[in-house]
Structure formats: structure tokens, C-alpha cells
Amino acid sequence: xxxxxxxxxxxxxxxxxxxxxxxxxxxxxxxxxxxxxxxxxxxxxxxxxxxxxxxxxxxxxxxxxxxxxxxxxxxxxxxxxxxxxxxxxxxxxxxxxxxxxxxxxxxxxxxxxxxxxxxxxxxxxxxxxxxxxxxxxxxxxxxxxxxxxxxxxxxxxxxxxxxxxxxxxxxxxxxxxxxxxxxxxxxxxxxxxxxxxxxxxxxxxxxxxxxxxxxxxxxxxxxxxxxxxxxxxxxxxxxxxxxxxxxxxxxxxxxxxxxxxxxxxxxxxxxxxxxxxxxxxxxxxxxxxxxxxxxxxxxxxxxxxxxxxxxxxxxxxxxxxxxxxxxxxxxxxxxxxxxxxxxxxxxxxxxxxxxxxxxxxxxxxxxxxxxxxxxxxxxxxxxxxxxxxxxxxxxxxxxxxxxxxxxxxxxxxxxxxxxxxxxxxx
Amino acid sequence: xxxxxxxxxxxxxxxxxxxxxxxxxxxxxxxxxxxxxxxxxxxxxxxxxxxxxxxxxxxxxxxxxxxxxxxxxxxxxxxxxxxxxxxxxxxxxxxxxxxxxxxxxxxxxxxxxxxxxxxxxxxxxxxxxxxxxxxxxxxxxxxxxxxxxxxxxxxxxxxxxxxxxxxxxxxxxxxxxxxxxxxxxxxxxxxxxxxxxxxxxxxxxxxxxxxxxxxxxxxxxxxxxxxxxxxxxxxxxxxxxxxxxxxxxxxxxxxxxxxxxxxxxxxxxxxxxxxxxxxxxxxxxxxxxxxxxxxxxxxxxxxxxxxxxxxxxxxxxxxxxxxxxxxxxxxxxxxxxxxxxxxxxxxxxxxxxxxxxxxxxxxxxxxxxxxxxxxxxxxxxxxxxxxxxxxxxxxxxxxxxxxxxxxxxxxxxxxxxxxxxxxxxxxxxxxxxxxxxxxxxxxxxxxxxxxxxxxxxxxxxxxxxxxxxxxxxxxxxxxxxxxxxxxxxxxxxxxxxx
Numbered sequence: 001x002x003x004x005x006x007x008x009x010x011x012x013x014x015x016x017x018x019x020x021x022x023x024x025x026x027x028x029x030x031x032x033x034x035x036x037x038x039x040x041x042x043x044x045x046x047x048x049x050x051x052x053x054x055x056x057x058x059x060x061x062x063x064x065x066x067x068x069x070x071x072x073x074x075x076x077x078x079x080x081x082x083x084x085x086x087x088x089x090x091x092x093x094x095x096x097x098x099x100x101x102x103x104x105x106x107x108x109x110x111x112x113x114x115x116x117x118x119x120x121x122x123x124x125x126x127x128x129x130x131x132x133x134x135x136x137x138x139x140x141x142x143x144x145x146x147x148x149x150x151x152x153x154x155x156x157x158x159x160x161x162x163x164x165x166x167x168x169x170x171x172x173x174x175x176x177x178x179x180x181x182x183x184x185x186x187x188x189x190x191x192x193x194x195x196x197x198x199x200x201x202x203x204x205x206x207x208x209x210x211x212x213x214x215x216x217x218x219x220x221x222x223x224x225x226x227x228x229x230x231x232x233x234x235x236x237x238x239x240x241x242x243x244x245x246x247x248x249x250x251x252x253x254x255x256x257x258x259x260x261x262x263x264x265x266x267x268x269x270x271x272x273x274x275x276x277x278x279x280x281x282x283x284x285x286x287x288x289x290x291x292x293x294x295x296x297x298x299x300x301x302x303x304x305x306x307x308x309x310x311x312x313x314x315x316x317x318x319x320x321x322x323x324x325x326x327x328x329x330x331x332x333x334x335x336x337x338x339x340x341x342x343x344x345x346x347x348x349x350x351x352x353x354x355x356x357x358x359x360x361x362x363x364x365x366x367x368x369x370x371x372x373x374x375x376x377x378x379x380x381x382x383x384x385x386x387x388x389x390x391x392x393x394x395x396x397x398x399x400x401x402x403x404x405x406x407x408x409x410x411x412x413x414x415x416x417x418x419x420x421x422x423x424x425x426x
Numbered sequence: 427x428x429x430x431x432x433x434x435x436x437x438x439x440x441x442x443x444x445x446x447x448x449x450x451x452x453x454x455x456x457x458x459x460x461x462x463x464x465x466x467x468x469x470x471x472x473x474x475x476x477x478x479x480x481x482x483x484x485x486x487x488x489x490x491x492x493x494x495x496x497x498x499x500x501x502x503x504x505x506x507x508x509x510x511x512x513x514x515x516x517x518x519x520x521x522x523x524x525x526x527x528x529x530x531x532x533x534x535x536x537x538x539x540x541x542x543x544x545x546x547x548x549x550x551x552x553x554x555x556x557x558x559x560x561x562x563x564x565x566x567x568x569x570x571x572x573x574x575x576x577x578x579x580x581x582x583x584x585x586x587x588x589x590x591x592x593x594x595x596x597x598x599x600x601x602x603x604x605x606x607x608x609x610x611x612x613x614x615x616x617x618x619x620x621x622x623x624x625x626x627x628x629x630x631x632x633x634x635x636x637x638x639x640x641x642x643x644x645x646x647x648x649x650x651x652x653x654x655x656x657x658x659x660x661x662x663x664x665x666x667x668x669x670x671x672x673x674x675x676x677x678x679x680x681x682x683x684x685x686x687x688x689x690x691x692x693x694x695x696x697x698x699x700x701x702x703x704x705x706x707x708x709x710x711x712x713x714x715x716x717x718x719x720x721x722x723x724x725x726x727x728x729x730x731x732x733x734x735x736x737x738x739x740x741x742x743x744x745x746x747x748x749x750x751x752x753x754x755x756x757x758x759x760x761x762x763x764x765x766x767x768x769x770x771x772x773x774x775x776x777x778x779x780x781x782x783x784x785x786x787x788x789x790x791x792x793x794x795x796x797x798x799x800x801x802x803x804x805x806x807x808x809x810x811x812x813x814x815x816x817x818x819x820x821x822x823x824x825x826x827x828x829x830x831x832x833x834x835x836x837x838x839x840x841x842x843x844x845x846x847x848x849x850x851x852x853x854x855x856x857x858x859x860x861x862x863x864x865x866x867x868x869x870x871x872x873x874x875x876x877x878x879x880x881x882x883x884x885x886x887x888x889x890x891x892x893x894x895x896x897x898x899x900x901x902x903x904x905x906x907x908x909x910x911x912x913x914x915x916x917x918x919x920x921x922x923x924x
Contacts, residue, residue, distance in 0.1 A: 076681040077784050099683055140625050143602050156873045164782040166816045166854035168588045168637045171878050175633020196683030225654045273726035326622035328543035350624055377627045394627050399617045404629050406884035
């Protein structure tokens, strides 16, 4: 089998031989060797998000999980520099000691894939660039990577960026690495921007809203000057007979007093400021006549952890996809789709998480078409058993494909790093 | 004017100027082509006026299709192209080449869509930064990045340079506030990157082209995020009797979990110059002064001001003044915003530097700048985006004195090298351009620079778009010997000339 055939053949495998480099130099040596002998290699950290992207089977696997540890954390400089496969949990614990956080809210995909915690590594988060509920306010992962070191497809160690926020020295390769699914470099070191964690958090829950009014209210809340940091909607109805949504079971909290759909608005800051802003919001949104609950810091944190980790979507064999759209198109899109699905809305209507039942490839493509038409994109996050192999997990047009192919070649001329993980030929 | 090595001039191409103009007339309206020397002279320089070079031809395309056709034509004929927005850049990014076509986006001056529902504005690249805020402020929205040239600089230029401003500490720079662009690549391909959505799938090409200084593509449309204005904004003016105390106060505010919307520092020289200029009521006896701006709800701002006040006192502040109303707050800022013109009182010319350092090293860097100021016998005033570590030393000189610019540049280069040495970077918001090109090897090694050059080639295979900027021209480095020659050896002898 030729190298090209191997790269494009989904089930090809030379052996199950996995390498565990101990440091950056070793990563570089391995990749140099693979480059010389034209050996495609799969890069993995903890493997918690390995199922996202196109199925991949390479001759070799480079397990980078030993490249871990915090290199430097300077709270007053607002950055933490870590070896690439440092567990996210370890980073978050360290930051907590100084009341700081990764403001993009890393998602724990373990619940979705295995029904339990499995946070994965810093490099995994960066490679996927899928951010949590605070994204619309705080930016996504790509906005929080200040610099990196890594090994390109020729085995050369390269770096970009630095430890400071304001930096325009050379191309911003950190952005390019975020969301590249290990197809450009094997990451060895990442510097994250960190931010103070808010002292308190509170969540205003509006009960029993229909999608139109929920999206309208969330939009109004984001467009206000109340600096909200979460804007989600969980519907109570479902567009599939025989399936139930059990909101009460997912969000079992003392102060959630009413049944039905949930429209949630998060406010973070000091206690006085939160109270002031909740009062403002209730006035500005004119919601004095609807049922509301207010969650305190403790419950609010539990609530948003569940939102962030997609616990609303109980592990199943169904397909899960992520739809990012202009927020004003959200309601219209949900009404347009006739497929059987369950969904939640985040980022005030700019993000839809969707679980589809009994989906065919044609139906999937038809949803994608509708999403692209309104200026959005759709990513298959989890493939169902009904769709064992969807060719295009990601959305791309031919222009961008050509550019992306050239970019890929500039990092990895022989296409040996995670070949085909994102697109055939990249 | 100091000598600056640029890519080899294609004399043959210059001799074909007439034919080129005839070809361009088939693409553009005649009045949008400037080819007489008198017409091209106004475009011979940008905000870094120390360097001048008239381009072969200046063109003003009116729409994306024309840009695409011009680029495709130039690509085919191997004509170099230098894109230019408003020409306010401070690093010489829009400096023309003698054998280049200067592509001006001045006619792209319309706001296309104001979309409050999706909280964004779609604008053509020649629209000024401030016009975007002006277009949405009736509904109390604004565009956050605010470079000090915002009245004149174009949004397309902001994207090309990833411009910052005084509020980037809390609200980010251009890259964090940009949703989408329409661009044209050197081969004429028109492409949309991003849109009205957050992030994009696949490689973040939007992130890559932001801050690429016109080397990768020409921007023909920009979509930016707009934000609602905060309810309350207050500023504190804090004086310190030593720079060290001021520096510590900055670190302490951040370490206490406060992210002000702006935190600016000025040294004594600049306090006096700006206070003379606008009578802002600055503490004239202080060695260093901070402007700390806080925004949010009324109670929140009150709380924060209170906390900042305590932190300042703990760090031995000599005076604290809190803005009582909007007029006074703007007065506080008026001085800072006039920092550059105010320097006109101190010397006939000044040279503005732009490095970023870890906040904690502020006092150390200012001390070093003081030492260098004595060594070069050139006075210096310091403005500093203290919150995000972005330093702007303003070196005073007199261009009429022989070799004074050269001396100033050497001084500036030493400051930037020191910034890198202590863990900072060469440029925070002005870009590399031609100004800091030769210093790139201070920060990056051969592999790093090669990787960037390969990306350039991936999108512009013949290196025709804005050549001679950002990356060192090696032969020059060795000849000058000011950066790259170390113990007689050229550091990166294997980098091809670029």
C-alpha cells in the first residue's frame, strides 16, 4: 500500500505500536524519523476528544501524555505556561489557588462520550478550540493562547507568540494552531492567558419560555450593559415522538421552583454588583410577570458546569452536532428543521447543540445546507452508529480547502501528522 | 534618512511603466490610477516618515472585483504590490517600493451593514476606526479597540496590524473583536473568512491574517463585534514619588483580581509635557502617574474605585484624584491622548517605540531606558499601557542634526532588545514593518522564521505582496552587523533572501 493510499484509507494500520516521547526533543526525533520514512502518525494526549473529527488510523501513534507539568505560573502577569499535555484539571486547580481561571471555560467531553468526567489535556483543548458558555463574553480558546512551542511535520521545533497579551510580532500562529486538530504541529508547550475568577456568580432563570421569546430575551440581555456571562435555553418540548427530555433530572437544584423550559442568564461579579444587575435585567427585559428563579453562587456553578459539559445530552448512540450561526437566525433554523432532534441553545442563540435521532447521511447534509445558507457552520462532534462514517465531519468550501491545503503543506509537507483528521487530503 | 535595504529593484519592470498603466486602464477608471511623479509623491511614506520611496504607480480600486483583477494581473506580470489603508502605521508597513504598485483602499469607505441583532457592523476597510463607533453610538453601542490614531486610521489597517489601544486590557485587541473579513489573495482569489458567527471551523485563517501586515492578502471587507457601553465609567489619577511604587501598584491591582478597562502610566517628563499642553490637572510633582479607568454598574465601579484607592495607598501613592463627572474623566484622558503632540514642545522630532514587557519588570525597564538615554545623550519620555505591559518610549531628537536618526534608531533597537531579553516582545501594537524587521532574529530562531516564511509562500508563492516587510533581508543584516553578526558569524546564513 502506498503512503497516499494509507493516508486516505480509513482502516489501514501497520501495527498498534505507540510511542511515548518524554520531552520535546524526543517528539522532534520521532517525527524526524517518521518524516524520513513517510510514516503517518496519529497524535494523542489523553485521548478524551479522540472521537471528534474524522476517523483516523495511522501506522504509528505518538502519545504525548508524558509531556506534562506546569512550567511557570505568574498570577500577577496573568499567564500560565504549561507543557502541552498537562491535564486541564491540574491547571484549573492551580489557578483556583490564586482565584484565577481559564475564562473560556474548557468543556469536559467525557460526559458526552462516556458518561463520566474526562477533561483531557491543555493540548486537546487547544487542538479542538471548542469553548464553553462564557465564549460570547470572554472569547474562545484561540483568544487565550498567548504562545506555543511545537514540532512541525518535518520534526523541526518551532515557536510563536510569547507570554504577553499585546504582541504583534510576526504572524499569529497561535490562532492557526487552535482548532487544527493536530494536523499542523505536535504541541509541546502552551502559554495561556488567565483572568481573575469572579467572587460570586448568580443565575437568573426564566421559566416556561418558548424558543422565540427565549432567544429574544437572551439577545436583549447580551445587548444590555449588564455584562452577562451566560445565556442559554433548554426547551421542554422535543421534536421526536417517543423521546423525553428530562430537564428536572439534569438540573436538579433546590431553587429551581418551576417545571418546563429554562432560559438561563448568568451574572458574575461582586455580590452588590450582581444584585444591582439582576434588578436592572428584570426591569429592562420587562419580565416581572413571568416565573423566575434565582440561583445563588453554589447552585449557579453546578448549573453552568452541567451546561458546559453537555450533561443535558445523556450518553447514547445518537449523533451530536454543534451548530454555530448568527444569533438572529437561531429560531428560524430550529423551525426549519424537520428532522427528529433534541437541542439546547447557548451563547444567546449563536450556538446550538443538537442530538439527532435516526439520522441518515442525506438528512445530515440537508441540515448542514440550511446552516451554511444562513451563514453558519456545523461540526459533527459525535458520530452515531447509524452514521458510522460521515465523510465531511467539518464544513468547508473549495477556496478555503485550497488555502488550508497550502497551509498544511507549509507545516507538514509529507502530510504525516494526523492526515485526514479534518478533511480528505489535508 | 538612513539607508534601508529593500528587495532588489526590477529595473526592467520600471522601464515598462507605460505598458503597465495601459493595462491597468483596462481594469480601473483612469482617474483612479496615479502615475505622474507629482501624484505619487504624497504616498511616498506612511506614519514612519523617516523612510520615503515613491511607488511606480498608485491605484485606487473601487470594489472587490477590481482589487481581484489588479492582484491577478500583478501576479501574472510579477509586479510587487504594497497595500495601504489610511497610511497612519508607525512601522513603515505601507512604505512603497520603487518597482511596486501601491494599492490604496481609500475608496472603500462605506459602512455596509449595522446589525444590532447580531451585535456587529460590516464595513469596508477604508472606514475609520472611530466612524464605526460613531455609527452605532446613538443606540449606546461602541467598537472597543481604540488606537490613539482612531480618528484617522482605517479599520482595514487595524486588521492588518492587529491594532490595540488603551482599552485592550479588558476588551482585547482587533483580533478579539473581529468576526469576519472578505479578502483577496495575490492570485486574485476572493475569499470570505468568518462572518457573523463566533470562531470559524477549520484552520483559523481569520486569526492568521489579522496582524499579517499586508503580506498575506488584501482586506476588502471587515465585520466587527460591537458592545453596549458600560453604565458607569470612572477614572482615578494616581501620583507616585517613585516609578517603582507605580509599577508595584500596577501589579498589585491585577493580582487583586481587578481588570481595569484601561491602566496607563506616564513618567515625569511626559506628565509635564502633557499637562502643559492640555492642562489636565496632573500631579506635577510625581515621578510617575497612573490613570486607572474602571467601568461597570454604578455600585461595581464604586467598589472597584474603593479597592484601587486602598491598593494605591498601600503602594505609597503621593496623590489620588477620582473623576467626579464625565467631563473630568475625559480631561484626565485628554493629556494621555495628547502625549505624542505634547512631545513637540520637548524636541523638534520624536521617535515612538513599541515593545511589550511583563508588567512586573516595568521599573527595571524604565531604569535601563534611563541608562540608555544618557549613553546616547537623547532625552526620552515614557507612555505605557501599563495594564497590558505595552511600552511606548518616545525618543526626542532633531532630524536636522547629522546622524541623529541613526543614533535614535540604535537607541530604540537597544530598548526593544532589552524588552525581549526580560521576557517581552518586539512590538505590542505598531507592527514589525520595516522598522523592526532586522530585530526579528532577537525573538525567533531560524526554524521559527522559516515556518512563517513558508506560510507566506503558501498564500503568495512569488512573494509579491508587501515584500521587504516583517522578515529580515539577510544580506543586509550581515552588512550592517547590528543585529545578526555574532562573533563574526551570521546567525541565519541559510535563510534565503526574502
